[in-house]
Amino acid sequence: MRGFDYLPGVATLELDREACIGCGICPTVCPHLVLEMQGPKAAVIDRDECMECGACALNCPVKAIRVDAGVGCAGGMLNQWLAGFNIRLRNDGSCC
Amino acid sequence: MRWMPTEAGPVAVISGALTGGDVRGAWKARWGIGRMSYIVPPGLYAIGEPDHGSPVVVTANYKMSYDLVRRALAARDVWLLVLETYGINVWCAAGKGTFGTGELIRRIETCGLPRVVSHRRLILPIMGAAGVKAIEVKKRSGFEVLFATLRIEDLPACLDNDMQATRGMRELTFTLRERLVLTPIEIIGAMKSLLYAALPLALLAGFSGGSFSLDRLLAVLVLYAISVLCGTVLVPMFLPQLPGRMFAVKGALAGCACSLMCFAALGGPARIGRADLAAMVLVMSAVSAFYAMNFTGSTPFTSPSGVRREMNRSLPVMATAAAAAVVLLVIRIALP
Numbered sequence: 216m217r218g219f220d221y222l223p224g225v226a227t228l229e230l231d232r233e234a235c236i237g238c239g240i241c242p243t244v245c246p247h248l249v250l251e252m253q254g255p256k257a258a259v260i261d262r263d264e265c266m267e268c269g270a271c272a273l274n275c276p277v278k279a280i281r282v283d284a285g286v287g288c289a290g291g292m293l294n295q296w297l298a299g300f301n302i303r304l305r306n307d308g309s310c311c
Numbered sequence: 312m313r314w315m316p317t318e319a320g321p322v323a324v325i326s327g328a329l330t331g332g333d334v335r336g337a338w339k340a341r342w343g344i345g346r347m348s349y350i351v352p353p354g355l356y357a358i359g360e361p362d363h364g365s366p367v368v369v370t371a372n373y374k375m376s377y378d379l380v381r382r383a384l385a386a387r388d389v390w391l392l393v394l395e396t397y398g399i400n401v402w403c404a405a406g407k408g409t410f411g412t413g414e415l416i417r418r419i420e421t422c423g424l425p426r427v428v429s430h431r432r433l434i435l436p437i438m439g440a441a442g443v444k445a446i447e448v449k450k451r452s453g454f455e456v457l458f459a460t461l462r463i464e465d466l467p468a469c470l471d472n473d474m475q476a477t478r479g480m481r482e483l484t485f486t487l488r489e490r491l492v493l494t495p496i497e498i499i500g501a502m503k504s505l506l507y508a509a510l511p512l513a514l515l516a517g518f519s520g521g522s523f524s525l526d527r528l529l530a531v532l533v534l535y536a537i538s539v540l541c542g543t544v545l546v547p548m549f550l551p552q553l554p555g556r557m558f559a560v561k562g563a564l565a566g567c568a569c570s571l572m573c574f575a576a577l578g579g580p581a582r583i584g585r586a587d588l589a590a591m592v593l594v595m596s597a598v599s600a601f602y603a604m605n606f607t608g609s610t611p612f613t614s615p616s617g618v619r620r621e622m623n624r625s626l627p628v629m630a631t632a633a634a635a636a637v638v639l640l641v642i643r644i645a646l647p
Binding site: 216217218219220221222223225226227240243244247248260264265267268269270273276283284285286287288289290291292293296306 | 403405418437438440441442443444445446458461469478481482483484485500514550551556557597604605607608610612613615616617618619620621622
């Protein structure tokens with residue numbers, strides 16, 4: 216995102232250009248303009264900008280996009296990890 | 312409440328104007344007061360005098376989302392289809408799947424939307440695309456999904472522009488104002504740790520020279536609160552300016568700087584011993600780093616893979632710093 220850089224080289228986004236049919240939905244759902252139509256097919260412009268929301272993969276009609284989608288939230292991950300030890304913090308709504 | 316008769320039964324007509332109560336409600340939700348029950352009933356609503364050709368805009372049933380949408384669409388004739396997201400905003404609900412394909416199709420059916428409008432087009436926020444599979448909605452309900460804009464403020468311009476979103480409408484931002492409105496809930500969530508983290512630490516630090524000092528206990532509580540504010544407010548404020556890619560690094564740097572300023576403010580080396588100073592720097596940097604890392608959940612650009620890596624790298628460092636501070640304080644008591 217303009218003005219913000221997160222960790223490079225970690226995003227799991229992959230586009231299979233062979234499988235892409237060029238429908239054009241992925242560039243319209245990506246909130247970071249990571250995908251763009253180049254000629255008849257989509258292309259990944261800047262993978263490090265990807266926040267792995269999964270909108271492109273979900274909406275791709277031919278499953279040409281693969282991404283380990285989820286929400287990048289440390290608090291949520293910590294709660295999940297603690298739940299693995301059967302420790303449950305009361306969810307008081309401080310997190311969505 | 313005025314009701315508008317339609318082919319699918321009466322539909323509530325809602326105003327685009329927000330009342331003082333709506334503004335107060337949004338403020339309370341920002342501060343975490345009754346936030347999880349700040350909801351409106353899902354279903355179809357009418358803004359203005361919509362007819363069978365009017366556009367249908369879809370949103371979540373978090374009242375703040377609903378209020379922002381109806382305010383933006385005031386003075387227009389549109390249908391508003393509110394999905395049951397259990398009081399969660401569009402983006403988070405899309406991530407959870409409640410603002411999702413299944414709920415959208417169900418809601419279209421239960422509201423009788425095909426009988427209310429003659430066209431077959433729905434307007435959704437782009438942030439909802441993580442939960443809604445447009446081709447499946449089309450296949451199962453006949454409605455075409457149009458992901459319009461990211462920000463609701465841009466929707467009117469997009470509607471006027473024949474549903475063509477400009478590049479700016481499709482690119483996320485995270486301005487100072489957008490960051491600051493998210494900080495109250497962070498402060499509220501973090502201040503609870505005053506009880507289970509700061510108090511034990513303050514009790515330990517309170518022992519000094521064979522006696523217990525209330526001043527020292529209070530000083531530790533205040534210093535802890537300052538480091539929480541550092542991680543939850545200062546770091547979000549200066550997020551683009553602080554060095555480091557990891558939020559924890561930004562937080563640790565800010566916390567360290569804060570601790571040194573507090574050291575100077577408290578009288579410097581004349582008043583504070585080396586062990587105390589070291590414990591102060593370690594704890595304040597770690598606490599600020601932790602709450603800065605927590606802010607990843609509020610940003611619209613951190614990927615789960617990145618956050619996982621950040622946590623794996625930084626949590627052990629924070630834990631070590633906190634443990635070292637405790638050891639220092641214990642040694643200080645044992646060796647006067």
